[in-house]
Amino acid sequence: MPTIVKVLAFSLGMALIFTGIANLLPQVEGQAPEDKEVDLGALTMDSFIALGEDIFKNKGTCTLCHNNMGRAPDILHLDMNEVSRKHLADERYKGSATDVAGYIHESMVDPGAYVVKGFGKKGSKDTESPMPAVNKAPIELTDVEMDAVTAFLQAKDGGEVTVALPSEAPAPSTKEAVPSVAATAEEAIGKFGCSACHAVLDSSAELGPSLKNIGARLSAAQIRQSIVDPNAVIAEGYPPIMPADFADRMMAKELEMMVKFLANSK
Ligand code: HEC
Ligand code: HEC
Structure with missing residues (x-):
């Protein structure tokens, strides 16, 4: 062949x-x-x-x-x-x-x-x-x-793999599968991993600024820009590590739900 x-x-x-x-x-x-x-x-x-x-x-x-x-x-x-x-x-x-x-x-x-x-x-x-x-x-x-x-x-570097293949099908997850398009702002925040870096909902992560009262500091327009073009304005004291590709990965509806939710977090 x-x-x-x-x-x-x-x-x-x-x-x-x-x-x-x-x-x-x-x-x-x-x-x-x-x-x-x-x-x-x-x-x-x-x-x-x-x-x-x-x-x-x-x-x-x-x-x-x-x-x-x-x-x-x-x-x-x-x-x-x-x-x-x-x-x-x-x-x-x-x-x-x-x-x-x-x-x-x-x-x-x-x-x-x-x-x-x-x-x-x-x-x-x-x-x-x-x-x-x-x-x-x-x-x-x-x-x-x-x-x-x-x-x-x-x-990936040629080491010996010592974990075993799963012997039976994994137990069905009790958590509902994340829908392909989030239905609420909370779901969208989970789906896009915002809480890995930001204090928001139950998370107290500190890699980025807290979003718990972000509505008191930024307008809806500024929040929208922070998400779709994070490098346009870099929050002082933080490194520019927020992913810049959210705009490509989100539905407009998901973005708007999050912006509204965050703008109301005061
Ligand atoms: C929110 C940021 C963040 C995410 C998400 C994250 N990590 Fe980490 N990880 C870190 C940081 C910071 C360290 C270094 C501090 C430490 O040793 O805990 C680390 C350390 C590690 C280490 C130890 C590295 C070493 O040199 O000993 C491993 C392994 C690791 N991460 C794997 C993962 C895997 C696998 C995932 C995804 C399933 C993941 N991490 C997701 C931030 C993250
Ligand atoms: C890998 C970590 C990381 C992830 C994931 C992440 N961010 Fe960020 N974000 C940051 C950092 C760091 C900053 C501050 C630096 C900057 O402004 O770019 C920031 C800044 C922001 C700001 C501006 C905050 C301010 O005080 O000016 C908003 C709003 C924001 N992020 C929302 C989000 C949302 C919504 C998501 C999920 C869709 C998200 N971020 C995902 C790290 C992250």
Whole structure:
């Protein structure tokens, strides 16, 4: 077979496997769940790793912070096998993991077990982590999803993958799947991960200014601009790390619901 045909056949195969996984874990794509039998025998480690990469970049919202802008370690460009071993051996480590997979998992559910130097919460002298536990609201990854992320982080630099493939279909999520278009401002704030960085609703995140009384400081027009063009005005004392692509990803209705909600938060 000519190489191009093999490549095309392989890509098609991956696409089919992905369709299977998307149905297995409907919340990954945020679309309504579909009733479909999935043969877990078809789930290979390669597709599990690919699922982990997708979760890292999308549902997990990891790349909101873990990128090259300096607010969090640039995990995609670090060998996490090496980094994990180094941090496990550090005298400041106070968690209970003993290997790379354990360290990565613990970093997701208990980020304060080890705080990377220079990345702690403001004023905490690197004793408190600004990273939210990703198995809790608003991110709420399941154990299977966190295993997929761990497999991806172990594999991307050629490390041995030590997490097991899920042996049974994940328990159906009791949380309603996020609809593709948010129906309320609260839902939109959760869907776009605003609470990962801002104090808003139940969140007290501090990477960006608090939005709890933003209506007292900014007009609706200024709030709208802050969301669609965050670099037009940079709030004093904060780094310019707010994602600039929300305008492309939001429906006008979602944007307007959020603007109204925030403008009324006084
Ligand atoms: C709101 C910003 C934010 C989000 C979202 C976030 N992180 Fe983090 N993360 C951080 C910061 C800041 C640190 C460094 C401080 C610390 O060690 O806790 C960190 C540390 C880590 C570490 C330890 C790195 C090391 O060198 O020891 C891992 C692993 C990690 N994050 C994985 C993830 C994964 C996987 C996701 C997505 C499911 C994620 N993070 C989402 C901010 C974030
Ligand atoms: C990765 C972190 C991050 C995410 C995610 C994020 N923001 Fe921000 N945001 C910031 C930072 C940092 C600033 C301050 C710097 C600036 O003005 O760009 C900011 C500024 C703002 C401001 C202006 C605040 C002021 O006091 O001037 C508003 C309004 C805002 N964000 C709303 C949102 C909304 C709504 C979402 C979700 C759709 C969101 N942000 C998602 C980090 C983030």
